[in-house]
Amino acid sequence: MSTPRTALVRLVAGREISVKLRDKGFLASTAVFIAIIVLAVVVPVMLEGDTPEYTVAATGHAGAVAEVAVELGGAEVPGLPAADITVIGLEDPTAGAGGDPVDEAFLRGADAVLSSDPDGTVVITAQENVPGDLEELIAAASSAVTAQDVAVEAGLSADQLAALTSPPQPRIDLLDPKPSLPVPPELVIVIFGFLFYFTVLTFGASIAQSVVEEKTSRVVEILVAAVPVRWLLAGKVLGNAAMALGQVVLIVGAGLVGAQAIGEGDIVAQVLGVSGWFLAFFVLGFLMLACLWAVAGSLASRIEELQSTTLYMQLAVMTPFFSAILIRDEGPARVALSYFPLTAPLMMPARVATGDAAAWEPWVAMVIVSATAVLLIGVGARLYSGSVLNTSTRTRLGGAWAAGGRA
Amino acid sequence: MTDATLAVQGLTHDFGQRRALDDVSFEVRPGRLTGFVGANGAGKTTTMRAIVGVLRPDAGTVTFGGASMTLEVRRRIGYMPEERGLYPKMKVAEQLVYLARVLGVTKDDAQARAASLLEGLDLAERRDDLLHTLSLGNQQRVQVAAALIHEPDLLILDEPFSGLDPIAMDAMAERLRDRAAAGVPVLFSSHQLDLVERLCDDLVVIHHGRVVAAGDARALREQRAGRRYRVDVGGTDAWMPALAGMTVVGSGPEGTLVDLDESADPQALLAAAQAAGPVEHFARTVPSLAELFAEVVR
Numbered sequence: 001m002s003t004p005r006t007a008l009v010r011l012v013a014g015r016e017i018s019v020k021l022r023d024k025g026f027l028a029s030t031a032v033f034i035a036i037i038v039l040a041v042v043v044p045v046m047l048e049g050d051t052p053e054y055t056v057a058a059t060g061h062a063g064a065v066a067e068v069a070v071e072l073g074g075a076e077v078p079g080l081p082a083a084d085i086t087v088i089g090l091e092d093p094t095a096g097a098g099g100d101p102v103d104e105a106f107l108r109g110a111d112a113v114l115s116s117d118p119d120g121t122v123v124i125t126a127q128e129n130v131p132g133d134l135e136e137l138i139a140a141a142s143s144a145v146t147a148q149d150v151a152v153e154a155g156l157s158a159d160q161l162a163a164l165t166s167p168p169q170p171r172i173d174l175l176d177p178k179p180s181l182p183v184p185p186e187l188v189i190v191i192f193g194f195l196f197y198f199t200v201l202t203f204g205a206s207i208a209q210s211v212v213e214e215k216t217s218r219v220v221e222i223l224v225a226a227v228p229v230r231w232l233l234a235g236k237v238l239g240n241a242a243m244a245l246g247q248v249v250l251i252v253g254a255g256l257v258g259a260q261a262i263g264e265g266d267i268v269a270q271v272l273g274v275s276g277w278f279l280a281f282f283v284l285g286f287l288m289l290a291c292l293w294a295v296a297g298s299l300a301s302r303i304e305e306l307q308s309t310t311l312y313m314q315l316a317v318m319t320p321f322f323s324a325i326l327i328r329d330e331g332p333a334r335v336a337l338s339y340f341p342l343t344a345p346l347m348m349p350a351r352v353a354t355g356d357a358a359a360w361e362p363w364v365a366m367v368i369v370s371a372t373a374v375l376l377i378g379v380g381a382r383l384y385s386g387s388v389l390n391t392s393t394r395t396r397l398g399g400a401w402a403a404g405g406r407a
Numbered sequence: 408m409t410d411a412t413l414a415v416q417g418l419t420h421d422f423g424q425r426r427a428l429d430d431v432s433f434e435v436r437p438g439r440l441t442g443f444v445g446a447n448g449a450g451k452t453t454t455m456r457a458i459v460g461v462l463r464p465d466a467g468t469v470t471f472g473g474a475s476m477t478l479e480v481r482r483r484i485g486y487m488p489e490e491r492g493l494y495p496k497m498k499v500a501e502q503l504v505y506l507a508r509v510l511g512v513t514k515d516d517a518q519a520r521a522a523s524l525l526e527g528l529d530l531a532e533r534r535d536d537l538l539h540t541l542s543l544g545n546q547q548r549v550q551v552a553a554a555l556i557h558e559p560d561l562l563i564l565d566e567p568f569s570g571l572d573p574i575a576m577d578a579m580a581e582r583l584r585d586r587a588a589a590g591v592p593v594l595f596s597s598h599q600l601d602l603v604e605r606l607c608d609d610l611v612v613i614h615h616g617r618v619v620a621a622g623d624a625r626a627l628r629e630q631r632a633g634r635r636y637r638v639d640v641g642g643t644d645a646w647m648p649a650l651a652g653m654t655v656v657g658s659g660p661e662g663t664l665v666d667l668d669e670s671a672d673p674q675a676l677l678a679a680a681q682a683a684g685p686v687e688h689f690a691r692t693v694p695s696l697a698e699l700f701a702e703v704v705r
Contacts, residue, residue, distance in 0.1 A: 004511070011508055019497075218492030222553065225459040226482045226510050 008227055012235025013242065016210060020243050029202070030247055037255040042262055051082050054112070054134045057105035059090040062114035062122050068141035069134075078169075080140055081133040090115075114138065120146075185353040188271060190325055192278045193346050195248055197321035199282075200289055203244040204317065207236055207290055208297030208310055211388065216302055220388055229385035237290040237377075244286055248279070277349040277362050281369065285345030288373035289316060291380030298388040299400065320346045330356045339365050341372035411437040411472045413561055413592050418457055418467035427453045428464065429616040435561075435592040435609070440583055442607035442624070443596040444700060450616040451596040452489045455565050458594075459486045471561060482510055485559030487567055489596075491550050495539035499549055500525060502538060503556050510557040517556070524552040528578070543570055551579060555586070562586055564595040568602060580606055604696035614704040624696070631702060632693045634667040638680045639688035648679050662688055 020026050054073075058066035066087045073083035088110060090101050102125060105113050112134060113125040122142045124130055151161045214220040223232060252275060259267040296310040324346035327334050338347035338357070348365040351357035386403035418431040428450050435441045445451050456462035458469050460481045469476050494502055500521050507517035525531050528548040533541060538549060547570050554564060562583070568576050583606070587593050594611075597603050603610070610627055612620040620627055639662030640646045646663050647655055652671030657664045665676060673691070680686045694702070 008509065011505070015505055213494070217495055218488055218490045219494055221456075221461055221488040221490075221492050222486060222506065223509065225461050225484065225486050226478075228478065 005231060009231050009235045009238065012227070012232055013239030016236055016239030017243055019210070020206070020240070026202075026206075030250065033247075033251050034254040037251055038258040041255050041258040041264070041267070051084050052131065052133055053084040053086070054131065055086045055088060055108075055110045056112050056114055056134070056138075057088050057090045057102075057108075057110040058114040059116075061116040061120065063087070065116075065122050065138060065141045065145050066114050068144050069137045072140055072144075073133075073137050077140075081136055083133050083137055085134070085137070112138075185274075185350075185355070186328060188274060188353050189346075189350040192275070192282075192349065193321050193324045195251065196278075196282055196285065196346055197317060199244045199248055200286055200317045201314065203240045203286070204289060204293035204313060205306075205310065207240050207293045208300075208306055208313075209303065210236060210240075211294050211297030211384075212300050212303055212306060215298065215300075215388065224388070229388060230381045232388075233291065233294055233381050233384045236294055237287065241283070241286055241290060245279070245283060248282060274349060274353040277352050280366065281345040281349050281362075284366065284369045284373055285320075288341070288345075288369065288376050289313070291377045291384075292316070295380045295383040295387070295400075298384045299397070316342055319343065323347065324350050328354075330354070339368055341369050344369050411560060411590065411592060413458070413594065414470045414473075415454065415458065416468045416470070418454060418464045418469070420453060420457065420462070420464040420466075427616050428457070428467075431467065431613065431616070431618050433611045433618055433621040435594045437592045438587055438590050439592065439608040440587050440606055441592070441594045441609040441611060442603035443594055443611050443613070444598075444600060444603055444696075445596075445613035446704065449613045451613060452565055454613070455486075455489075455563050455594070455596065458563055459484055461488075483557075483560040485554040485557070485562045485564075487550055487554040487564040489565040491546065493538050493546070493550060493553060496537055498535050499530065499538055499541070500534035503549070503552055506553050507556040512557050520556055520558070521552070524555060527582075528552055544572060544575060547571060548575065551582070555582070560591060562591055562593040562595070564593070566597060567595050568597055568599060576602070600696045600700055610696075612700060612703050619703040620699070628693045628696070628699055631699055632691060634669075634671075634673075635692045636665050636667065636673060636676060637662050637688060637690060637692050638665060638676065638686065639663070640680050640683050641685040641687045643684055646680070646683050648676065648683075650675060650679060664692070 056066050056069070066085070070085045070087060072080055073085045076082050088105070088108060090105055090113065102113050106127060111126065112130055115123050115125065117123060122138065124135065124138060148161065214223070220232075252271070256268050256271060259265075259271075293310065293313055296313050297306065299309040300306045320343040323337055323343050327337065327347075330351070334347065334351065334356075337343040338351050338361070340347075344365045348357065348362050352362055383397065383400045387400035413435040415434070416432050418428045419426070420428040431450065431454055443451050443454070453462065457464045457467070458476070460476055471480050474480055497505070500518075503521035503524065504514070504517040507520060508514060512520065522531070522534070525534050528551065530541075530545060530548055530552075533545065538546060541549065551567065554562065554567075564583075567579060567583070571579055580602075583593050583595065587608075604624070607624050609622065610620065610624040611618060635656070638646065638648075644660065645658050647658065648663070648665065650671070652668040653676060654666045654668075655663060656666050667673060667676065677686065677689055680689060
C-alpha cells in the first residue's frame, strides 16, 4: 500500500477548515468585516450622492438672479455646489386668499424667498436658515447678474463680457503625471495592510492554537505515529491559508461589489489593478509566516504559554504593517523595505500602488520572498518535528532544532 | 503475512543522564494477549512509544513480521497512548471517521466502522456529541474505538483498562480477546496485576528499563513455583508433618505450606497427610502474578 500523501495533507487541511467554519468567532468577525467594508464604500457615496433640491420664490429683479442660480446649480460649475432649484412665482397679494405673500410662499414649500431692495441688493428671506449650497449659488448668480448689468451699461461686447464673467482658467502641464485615481493609493495600502495584518495575526494565532490543542489533548501522538510530522504541518498551514485567502477575497470582493453597485466602477478598476500584487504577495507572505506560527505553537505545551512563544511572531507581523503605513515617501528606506522578506509582502505592492515601482521590481521581490518562504518552511518543519511531541514542558529553540534533525 | 510477530530487539534509550531503556528485547506473538507490567517509570510507555515510532530510541530495532517499522507498517498499528488523545471539541463519530481516514480507510468504510464500534461500545446515541461532554469513562471507550477503527494488524495499548468500571473492563477484555483470536498480536500495559493474570497468555515484566521476565505467563509462574506444596487435612487445624527433606513454612485455616528439598518425594507427603486424616487439598503452589512481580523486581 502506498501512502497517499496529497490525500493526507488534504484531509488534515480539511479538518482545519471545517473547524474554522464552525468557529462562531471566526464567522462573526468575517461578517463584521464584510459589513464594515461595504458600509465604508457605500455610505459616503450615499451621503454625498443626491443633488439637493430647493424651491425658491422670487419677485421682481430677483427673478433674474433666481434664473441664473438655477442654471449655475444645474451646470456643475467648478467651485460651485450642484443643486436642483425650482423657481415659483411670488403671488400678488391681491390675487391670493389674502395674507402675506411671503408666508404664502413658505406654505407652498419654498426654502427661500428672493426679493430685491430698491438699491438692487438681493434679499434672501428664509424661515430658520438658508441652506449653504443655496446661499452660495444665489450669491454667485447675483454677482453674475450685477456684472452683466454693469457690462451692458458700459457697452461691452458679448466676448468681452464672457471674458470678464468667466476668465480663462490656467492650463496645467505635468511633466511626470501620476495617474489620477479615484481612491488615494495610501488608502488602498492601509486597507490591504490592515487586512494582511489582521489575517496573518488571526490565522497565525489559530494555527498556533490548533497545534497546542493537539499537543495538550495528545491527539498528536496518535497522528504522529501514523502521519509524518511535515505532512501534518503542511495540512495545517494549507488549510488555514485557504481560509485566510478566502476571507480576504470575500472581504475585498464585497467591497468591490458594493462599489460597483453604487456605480463607482473606476474604484473597482483601480483596486482590481493593484489587488493582484497584493494578493500574490499575501499568499507568499502568509505561507512564509504561517509555518513559523505553527512552530511557535509547537514550542508551547499549554495554551497559556502561547503568549510568550508567539511574541516574536506578533512583532514579525506588526513590523511590516506599521512600516507600510508610516513610511510613505519614496526613498532608500522604502525601497530597501520593499525587498526585505518580512516587509516586502506589504511594501512592494504598496510601491506598485503608488506608482513608484518599476514593472520588474515586484517580480524580484517575489523571488526573494519565495526563497525565504521555502527556507522558513524547511526550518519551521524541522523545529516542528523536534518540538511537537514534547508535551510536558516548553521547548527551547535549540533543543527543538537538534531533536528535529534526528526525527 | 505468514509470521505476524512483533519483535523488539535491544531497545536502549537515555533521557539526558537517565537510562530509560536498557537493552529491552521481547516478542509479541500473533493471536496472543501479551501483558506488559512494571512499576511506574519502569519504561513501559517509552517502550511502546518506541514501537509505534513516536520516539526514536538511541539503539535497538523493532520489526513486525520481520519487516522494519516503516510508515506503511506503522499505519497498521492500533495505538492507544498513555495520556488519552482525541479532539475535545470534535463530535464523537466525526472524530473516529477523521482518524480512520487519516489512517487510509475510505470514507464509507470509516463511517460504517465508526457506527458499528460505537454501537458495540454502547455509545451509539452519543455519536453527535462533542467529545468533552462525555464522561471520562465514555471518552476512554471512544479512545478504544479510535485504536480499533482501522482494523489494525497490531495493537499497542498503554493502560487500556485504567479508568474503566468492572463492566466496561470486561467488555474491553472481550474485545481484546476477539482481536487476538483474529490473529492480531496485542500488547497492553497495566498496573492491575490480577487482571493481567486472568487475561494474558504472555507476559513481559520490565524493571528499571530492563526486561526481567518475558514469555508464556503460565510457564513463568511454574518456573518460579519451586517445590512448595499446600496440604489441607480435614479436621486438623495445624497439621505439622515431620519428614526428612521437608520444612513447614507456615500453617493456617487454608492448610499447611511445606517446602520440599530435591530429595524429598511429594507422594510421601501425601501419604503422611492421608494417614493424618481426610485430605481436602493437596497441590503444588504456583505464585500469583503479584508474587512473581514482587520477586522479580526485588
